[in-house]
Amino acid sequence: RDSNDTQKTKLTGEQVAEHHSRDSCWVIVHGKAYDVTEFLPEHPGGPKIILKYAGKDATEEFEPIHPPDTLDKYLDKSKHLGDVDMGTVAKEEKEVDPDEEERQKRIERMPILEQCYNLMDFEAVARQTMKKSAWAYYSSGADDEITMRENHNAFHKIWFRPRVLVDVEHVDTSTSMLGTHCDMPYYVTATALGKLGNPEGEVLLTRGAKKHNVIQMIPTLASCSFDEILDAAEGDQCQWLQLYVNKDRDVTKRIVQHAEKRGCKGLFITVDAPQLGRREKDMRSKFSDAGSNVQNTGGEDVDRSQGAARAISSFIDPSLSWKDIPWFQSITKMPILLKGVQCVEDVIRAIEVGVQGVVLSNHGGRQLDFARSGVEVLAEVMPVLRERGWQDRIEIYIDGGVRRATDIIKALCLGATGVGIGRPFLYAMSAYGLPGVDRAMQLLKDEMEMNMRLIGASNISDLNPTLLDARGLSIHTATVPSDTLGLSVYDPLIGPKEKAR
Numbered sequence: 101r102d103s104n105d106t107q108k109t110k111l112t113g114e115q116v117a118e119h120h121s122r123d124s125c126w127v128i129v130h131g132k133a134y135d136v137t138e139f140l141p142e143h144p145g146g147p148k149i150i151l152k153y154a155g156k157d158a159t160e161e162f163e164p165i166h167p168p169d170t171l172d173k174y175l176d177k178s179k180h181l182g183d184v185d186m187g188t189v190a191k192e193e194k195e196v197d198p199d200e201e202e203r204q205k206r207i208e209r210m211p212i213l214e215q216c217y218n219l220m221d222f223e224a225v226a227r228q229t230m231k232k233s234a235w236a237y238y239s240s241g242a243d244d245e246i247t248m249r250e251n252h253n254a255f256h257k258i259w260f261r262p263r264v265l266v267d268v269e270h271v272d273t274s275t276s277m278l279g280t281h282c283d284m285p286y287y288v289t290a291t292a293l294g295k296l297g298n299p300e301g302e303v304l305l306t307r308g309a310k311k312h313n314v315i316q317m318i319p320t321l322a323s324c325s326f327d328e329i330l331d332a333a334e335g336d337q338c339q340w341l342q343l344y345v346n347k348d349r350d351v352t353k354r355i356v357q358h359a360e361k362r363g364c365k366g367l368f369i370t371v372d373a374p375q376l377g378r379r380e381k382d383m384r385s386k387f388s389d390a391g392s393n394v395q396n397t398g399g400e401d402v403d404r405s406q407g408a409a410r411a412i413s414s415f416i417d418p419s420l421s422w423k424d425i426p427w428f429q430s431i432t433k434m435p436i437l438l439k440g441v442q443c444v445e446d447v448i449r450a451i452e453v454g455v456q457g458v459v460l461s462n463h464g465g466r467q468l469d470f471a472r473s474g475v476e477v478l479a480e481v482m483p484v485l486r487e488r489g490w491q492d493r494i495e496i497y498i499d500g501g502v503r504r505a506t507d508i509i510k511a512l513c514l515g516a517t518g519v520g521i522g523r524p525f526l527y528a529m530s531a532y533g534l535p536g537v538d539r540a541m542q543l544l545k546d547e548m549e550m551n552m553r554l555i556g557a558s559n560i561s562d563l564n565p566t567l568l569d570a571r572g573l574s575i576h577t578a579t580v581p582s583d584t585l586g587l588s589v590y591d592p593l594i595g596p597k598e599k600a601r
């Protein structure tokens with residue numbers, strides 16, 4: 101380097117390749133070399149994932165998971181080694197993915213967007229066109245995925261008691277959630293690693309939510325940086341923060357106060373994941389590379405054999421308990437809600453500790469298998485709150501298995517303020533990008549207007565329990581309905597190509 105510290109000559113590939121071990125680890129990202137030796141134990145996704153690219157060009161693996169400013173933000177300037185003459189970098193033999201060729205053919209044959217008529221259609225297309233590891237991560241449920249299927253099945257146990265001769269010429273589907281007016285009573289819930297499905301990641305959901313004036317809940321484990329997602333919002337677009345509480349409370353405090361400063365309108369503390377569930381499809385896809393820009397303060401090698409979930413969640417604090425709620429109330433003025441409450445006793449406790457709401461949820465069936473669906477817990481909770489005159493003390497949301505506007509209407513008739521929707525928007529984004537998200541939201545809107553008309557409701561406030569017959573909700577049948585979730589959940593262990601030996 102010359103006197104004013106500009107680089108005189110570019111580094112060569114050979115020079116970088118000499119630093120390929122834990123003792124001296126250089127990587128190349130976007131044509132620049134970085135000394136990440138000391139950073140290895142701090143890397144959120146664990147050191148293993150970096151060591152795989154020690155001395156090499158890591159750009160292709162780095163790109164889908166880390167926001168562009170990651171190295172500037174987290175790696176000391178002294179470790180930025182400068183430009184590399186990429187002509188001198190040995191080309192890596194790319195591992196041939198046997199499925200990739202097939203997948204590309206399926207992408208060529210995929211239906212045009214207009215042939216998607218409901219949210220399940222996006223799932224069917226995504227299953228055929230997504231990378232295996234991405235599909236496995238998004239579609240995975242815990243253990244036997246009974247709860248994941250029950251989430252959607254539960255809505256099939258609720259029937260309507262429609263009213264007729266109601267003037268439904270004008271139907272208004274808008275409502276208010278945590279004081280924010282939105283055009284539909286659902287929000288885009290927090291789902292991690294958006295860039296696994298689409299290289300643009302969660303900002304696509306931000307743009308779709310803006311266009312349809314619905315709320316986006318930003319995941320702690322997003323692929324995009326938090327600020328990228330906030331920056332993608334327009335005007336007074338409302339966003340909430342989903343929080344996995346870090347063992348290092350200073351990290352958590354920084355995240356919460358930054359979110360409040362940036363204008364987030366709600367803090368949803370995830371309480372159903374003291375440890376992330378065992379998602380075998382995710383594990384089977386031998387998740388090894390994509391990490392996430394999560395905060396993992398543990399220096400230990402993250403065990404990647406457990407799939408994406410375990411690899412990115414070692415920072416979560418399993419000691420989180422009710423006694424921590426006052427601390428959260430002391431560090432932020434945002435409304436605080438508990439996401440993942442699963443019985444009426446804990447809803448009563450939540451009201452008593454003074455939080456502003458709960459999400460009755462089992463994490464999309466990705467945590468405790470045989471947990472009940474959010475809508476079933478809602479049917480347990482609301483009569484008890486009404487008996488106490490507490491039904492307006494907090495806002496109650498549910499999520500899990502919402503695939504139709506009739507599912508939304510059933511939840512609101514039972515007393516929910518709104519519902520969260522996860523996978524459908526991930527699949528729409530993965531298969532068709534922003535146009536997919538836009539169409540999915542439009543389809544829901546059309547369904548909502550039609551179904552409200554057909555049950556005789558012109559406003560959200562008309563939705564009430566007398567419009568339902570929900571007596572079948574608590575009957576749990578052992579069989580699994582052959583819905584799209586169930587049909588395609590288990591990929592044959594021995595595919596057509598790998599004949600059993």
Ligand SMILES: Cc1cc2c(cc1C)[n+](S(=O)(=O)[O-])c1c(=O)[nH]c(=O)nc-1n2C[C@H](O)[C@H](O)[C@H](O)COP(=O)(O)O
Nearest residue numbers: 238289290291292321370463464499500501521522523
């Ligand atoms: C599908 C999905 C869900 C995740 C999710 C990732 C995916 C791919 N992740 S996870 O990696 O840790 O499991 C989160 C998460 O970051 N935080 C969270 O609170 N919920 C997470 N959830 C649960 C989500 O917020 C909803 O509870 C769930 O998606 C609702 O069910 P549906 O997908 O059927 O709508």
